[in-house]
Amino acid sequence: MEKHHSCLNTRAIIEYFREHHPEDLTTLLSDLHEEIGNLPNPSEFLTEINNWVSSEVVIRMFENARRITGDPDIAFRIGFASAAGRKFSYVQRILLAAYGNPRRSLRRAQQINDRFNRNKRVEIVETTRDSGIVRLHWDRGIAATKDFCLYNQGIYIGIPTLWDLPPGVIDEPLCFFKGDPFCEYHLKWLKRFSLKDTLLNTVFPWRTVKATIVELEHDKELLRQKFDEVHRLNLKLKSKIDELLRLQQELGESESRFRTLLDRIPGVAIQGFTADGKILYWNQSSEQIYGYRSEQAIGQDVVELIIPMDRREAFRKALALIPSIETDESGEFLPSGEHTRRSSRGELVSVYAVHTVVRLKDKPP
Known part of the structure; x- marks a missing residue:
């Protein structure tokens, strides 16, 4: 199954629940797609941003979150918390902080999106110092729900908080999940007026860089x-x-x-055949006694090959009873003793025969 989302997205959901609903984490991760259900530690996998999952996994996590909280807008709150709570990955923080303000970050939304999602294209229609218009063009071939839209709305209004600005304001005049061709967000945020703050956050985003370095070192240790x-x-x-x-x-x-012992044991003709008489094994003594080479006998019907005409019906009846015998143990299906067989030359051969059924677990006799 194709992977459409970095686990940065699933980590945002899990971290929100760790903070607000820790008692429901197990329920949050239940009944996810089989690609997650078979993992020994789903939570660890879903919080590692270098892992990727399909849209189905994210859809089910949002569904679980909505069912647990009873909040139809929980995806929006999770998206906002991931931005306003500064729980982006260090890669995102570097990208966003390096651009200095919401406007510059918005202009590079597609570049940032491509690092963590493959299910949509971001179109920047317009940006000003305190506003922007963004369109999300969703891939119609990849499963998605309204939760994806709400989650992105939460992120977009939370982005200004990275520069200690109040959350943005968003309006959505068009929504893909209501039948429109795309989701269109009209965003507004407060302009920054402090030259000092502008310089600190545009040219020298030390706080963000310092926090990022600490996280990088932490992740480095985890990797080790x-x-x-x-x-x-x-x-x-x-x-x-x-x-x-x-x-x-x-x-x-x-x-x-x-096998060498069975093949070469002198004077003991050993044949192996299925319950319907198909010969599977024919040793050297069988070749000598009956006149058929191994390659001639294997695959043939043992009844037609060596059982005399007047004894074939009885032998077939004995074979037919083998599958119906209710036992897991091997044993004789015909009494041992003197029996008459027929050679390749049509001659009758007197042999002492032992007929044993070999039963193996989950195998036909």
Whole structure:
């Protein structure tokens, strides 16, 4: 399944719940798509921004969030909290802070979006010092819901808070999820008038850079720990693989010795066949006694090949009863004793025969 969203988006949802609804985290992560349900630690995966997930996962997380909180606008609140709470990833913070103000950041919305989402195109229609018009063109081939729109609205009005401005104001005259060709946001925010603040946040965004460096160092340490853990797991895995290869080799050698024994045991004709009589195995003594080479016999019907005409019906009836016998154990399906068989030359051959059913778990007899 295609991955459309960086887990930056799912991390925003999880962090919101950790802060506001920690008791509901398990419910939030329940009944997600199978791509997440099969993971040993879904929460860890969904908070690592370098991981990606499909739109279906994000849709279900928003649905769970809405069901848990009973708030139809919860996606909006999550988006705003991720911006106003400064819980963007360090990559986003560097990009946004480097542009110095909401207007410059807005102009590069598509560049920022492309790093974390693949389900829409951002069109900047107009920007001024304190306003902007943005259109989100959603990919019709990728699943999306109104929650995606609300989530983006929350982010856009929260962006001005990165420069210690009040939240922006948003109006949406057009909405893709109401039948319009795209979502159109009309944004307004307060202009900054302080030259000092402008310089500090445009030329020297030290606070943001410092916080980002701290987070980078933290992530670096996490990566080192993850690397060490992966290395340990790789060593364990290699040890297990080596052990399995050794056991496989020993099993192969054992099977080879046993097969050689069966093939070459003198005077004992051994045949293997299915419950419907198809021959699967034919050893050297069978070749000598019945006159058929192994390649001639394998795949043939044992009844037609070596059972005399007057005994075929009884033998087939005995074979037909094998699948209906309710037991998991191997055992005889015909009494052992003297039996008459027919060779390739049409001659009758007297043999002492033992007829055994071999039963293996989940395999036909």
